[in-house]
Amino acid sequence: MSLSNPWFIAALIGVIGVFHLEFFATLLNLARLGRPIPASLAEVFSDETRAKLVDYIRDSKRVGFSRDVTMLGLLLVFWWSGGFGWLQTWAEAQGHGPVITGVLVIALILLVQTWLSLPFEAWDTFGVEARYGFNKTTVGTFISDHFKSLALMAIIGLPVAAVIVWFFQTQALAALYAWLFIAAFTILMTWLSPRVIMPIYLKFQPMEDGQLREAIFDLAKKLDFPVMEVSVVDGSRRSTKANAFFAGFGKTRRIALYDTLLKSHTTEEIVAILAHEIGHNKCRHVPVMIALSLAEMGLMLALIGWALKSPQFFAAFGVQGTPVGMGLVLFGMIYKPLGVLTGLLGLAMSRKNEFEADAFAAKAVGSSQPLVEGLKRLSRDHLAHPQPHPLAVWLHYSHPPLIERLRALQG
Numbered sequence: 001m002s003l004s005n006p007w008f009i010a011a012l013i014g015v016i017g018v019f020h021l022e023f024f025a026t027l028l029n030l031a032r033l034g035r036p037i038p039a040s041l042a043e044v045f046s047d048e049t050r051a052k053l054v055d056y057i058r059d060s061k062r063v064g065f066s067r068d069v070t071m072l073g074l075l076l077v078f079w080w081s082g083g084f085g086w087l088q089t090w091a092e093a094q095g096h097g098p099v100i101t102g103v104l105v106i107a108l109i110l111l112v113q114t115w116l117s118l119p120f121e122a123w124d125t126f127g128v129e130a131r132y133g134f135n136k137t138t139v140g141t142f143i144s145d146h147f148k149s150l151a152l153m154a155i156i157g158l159p160v161a162a163v164i165v166w167f168f169q170t171q172a173l174a175a176l177y178a179w180l181f182i183a184a185f186t187i188l189m190t191w192l193s194p195r196v197i198m199p200i201y202l203k204f205q206p207m208e209d210g211q212l213r214e215a216i217f218d219l220a221k222k223l224d225f226p227v228m229e230v231s232v233v234d235g236s237r238r239s240t241k242a243n244a245f246f247a248g249f250g251k252t253r254r255i256a257l258y259d260t261l262l263k264s265h266t267t268e269e270i271v272a273i274l275a276h277e278i279g280h281n282k283c284r285h286v287p288v289m290i291a292l293s294l295a296e297m298g299l300m301l302a303l304i305g306w307a308l309k310s311p312q313f314f315a316a317f318g319v320q321g322t323p324v325g326m327g328l329v330l331f332g333m334i335y336k337p338l339g340v341l342t343g344l345l346g347l348a349m350s351r352k353n354e355f356e357a358d359a360f361a362a363k364a365v366g367s368s369q370p371l372v373e374g375l376k377r378l379s380r381d382h383l384a385h386p387q388p389h390p391l392a393v394w395l396h397y398s399h400p401p402l403i404e405r406l407r408a409l410q411g
Contacts, residue, residue: 007316010316014335015075019068021340025396026065029385029389030058059131059132085320091105099325102161102323102324106161106329107154114149135238136236141237148200161328163178164181175301175304187290212271222364232258232259233256240381242261244274246278268373271370272370272374275365276360279356283353296342304328309322313331344395347396347398348394350399351393351397354400358405368409372410379402384402
């Protein structure tokens with residue numbers, strides 16, 4: 001490790017520079033909480049709601065900042081004390097060959113990261129979320145979810161990691177093969193996740209016959225959007241926050257509504273929210289965003305292939321040789337600044353897509369008012385930031401701020 005090593009400088013910028021950018025954006029966002037509420041949002045955020053959301057957002061950011069500072073400090077200590085070099089030497093001493101050694105390194109680093117972040121996740125869930133009436137997760141469910149996630153990482157994540165390590169360990173066109181493999185895996189998981197993985201955490205029940213179910217199928221028929229089934233998800237077992245999503249392809253599409261959404265919204269609002277989701281499909285937003293994500297993945301894999309050939313890259317982290325598994329982990333620190341830039345493009349496109357889906361929904365149901373009311377209720381119930389700072393929006397928001405969406409819908 002040396003300041004004359006460009007990889008070391010890039011890693012420092014990636015780790016420390018991005019941390020400071022995020023911290024600056026957070027400070028600007030918190031400062032905006034003191035601004036007067038615009039007249040157009042006065043009915044959404046009463047004085048009582050505003051006082052509550054200010055406290056909620058500040059407490060949430062306090063947890064996030066504490067976690068980020070802790071993780072950054074531990075990372076720098078581990079890095080600068082030769083921890084990565086020690087871990088690689090220990091893993092190689094187990095005598096399992098380069099592929100298994102690489103997977104072992106990846107698994108250990110991810111496991112440590114998961115366990116280090118667990119106390120902050122518990123603080124957020126049982127401290128902040130519970131204090132403001134959102135959390136419904138029991139300690140048993142929290143622990144169960146954690147071990148389910150570890151099991152899924154082992155069953156699905158480790159084989160995927162092994163394939164990618166093998167590509168870069170043995171193939172001249174490793175980046176291309178890894179990209180094709182990840183693209184196929186992404187499509188498979190898009191189909192598999194709602195059928196196999198999500199039911200591990202959530203309980204899906206067919207929606208009972210009634211006005212809402214009839215209205216949903218009428219909307220789907222009107223918009224020529226084939227739906228196989230409508231399910232109700234027991235989201236209230238973990239949180240009071242509402243949600244809805246679509247899953248599947250072609251004629252196998254499924255609509256899933258959280259029970260919290262059914263309790264807090266009218267039939268007209270729910271239909272408008274679903275029309276918005278259908279709008280994403282009709283406007284081809286999903287395949288475009290998947291293509292964008294895969295394009296970024298292709299760029300990242302090409303850069304990984306270049307970095308893995310450089311002994312200087314590994315020397316920047318105190319690692320001898322060019323071990324692939326360790327290199328895949330370490331490259332994330334180098335890639336952070338570029339990841340921020342590509343993320344800006346993806347988030348900008350996502351916000352544009354939200355405006356288009358809003359417009360589609362308003363046209364589909366014949367009025368913008370149901371969606372307007374639904375968005376207002378979601379923002380109020382979730383204690384969303386009423387006027388986020390533009391920098392925070394650019395860096396993190398996949399959806400436009402409420403005031404912009406209302407302005408577009410009502411205009």
